Amino acid sequence: MKVFLKYEDNEDEATHKTLKITLPKSWKSGPTSRLLDQFVESYNGGKEGHANTLDSGSLHLSTRLSEDNGEGGAVMREIPSDGVVLSLIPDREDVYICHGPSRTSAEIEAERLAEMEKKKLESAYMSKCVRFGCNQKFRKGGPYPRCKYHSGPPVFHETAKFWSCCPNKKAYDWEGFQLLPTCQTADHCTDVRDEGTNQKEFLGGCDLREQMSGPKLKSIDDFNATRAAGGSEGAPVLERLRGVFEELGVENELFDQVLDGIKEGVATKIGCDAANPAVIDESVKVLGGKLKGAMKAIAVERLRIN
Incomplete structure (x- = not known):
């Protein structure tokens, strides 16, 4: 079994490192913390460690679930320090070394349950605006503050990101897209039906071509x-x-x-x-x-x- 341990959690690319490890048989049934310790030892003993010494006590392991979490970053899954390697890490998996102390399975589960309880309470007492580009939360029953939003859904076409209601204002990265100014102001809306629309959550190239083609003419x-x-x-x-x-x-x-x-x-x-x-x-x-x-x-x- 082989794994690829990667440290990229630093803006300075000179400090990045990938370590390919062939795991001894005994390691497969052992804790994942052993992988972290092995990487830190190798890293600090190399040229990268001279400029950026790592401490295994302030690091944890993660795997990447997807490249985009909707906020310009990747979706990561934290690996518990007491987890068994074979049950959590597939063969030839990329495992990322991330800043932040490792946690046990019990600690990760406790946080998950606490987050679920928090969302449950929020859904009971809080409302979320459903207008495009807003997403603010406020107490149910009001008073509802004024909302700044977009009248049309976002468009993600090739590298361009923009709002369909404001096609002349484009961005080419997620940070720039979030900074695009809104175009409408009204009271917050908590019910999609209040908007009187069945619009898609976002549009792509096919939607744009369909809009530009206009209505289909009869023969x-x-x-x-x-x-x-x-x-x-x-x-x-x-x-x-x-x-x-x-x-x-x-x-x-x-x-x-x-x-x-x-x-x-x-x-x-x-x-x-x-x-x-x-x-x-x-x-x-x-x-x-x-x-x-x-x-x-x-x-x-x-x-x-x-």
Whole structure:
């Protein structure tokens, strides 16, 4: 079993060091603190230690869970000093040496429980503003202070970070993004429904391209089919589907027979004439559901045969 011990918790890159260790068999079932002691001994005995002597009593081990915690840093998981190496550290894992004294499993668990209790109390007595760019907390029931916020969600596109409501003000790192000024002022909002929006939490490149493309224009055939059906948006869908089925070998007469049966059932259910646009639109949904069910049945049969 090999692990890579890394010290990068210093702005001076000259003090950084990576130590690759092949663990003796006895170490695998031993405490993780042994790894820290081994690294500190190696570090202080090398050139890095001459300029930056480390003390194992003021350091702890961590693994990196992800590169971004939403605040410009990585998400780290602290490794307890009394934990067993084999149960906490996978083979060839990067283990980071971080400043701050090591803690036992019991101490880490106690902090976790205390944090859970704190959040429980906060949720019972505190509210959090849900407006974009605010996130302030205040006591439930008010009085609610004034809120400075953005009217649109943030956009993260390539290296640029900005608010969709303020596209001309961009940042290219997290610190700069947090300093971008807000554009709206109102009372704090604690209910997403108060905003009257189903906006996404954030936008990306696909969302920007979709916004720039504008509404999709109908073809002349779709326009004519919709108009002939009294404004039904489902009519052109059925026309295209009829043509596709014909190419697949399904006769138009059979398609029309099935569709007419669905229309009659829908018309009876909602109490309208079969030519009513509402009946046509609902028939599209019913036919789509039946086709989906048939394709699922085919897929299940294929799996059964295989």
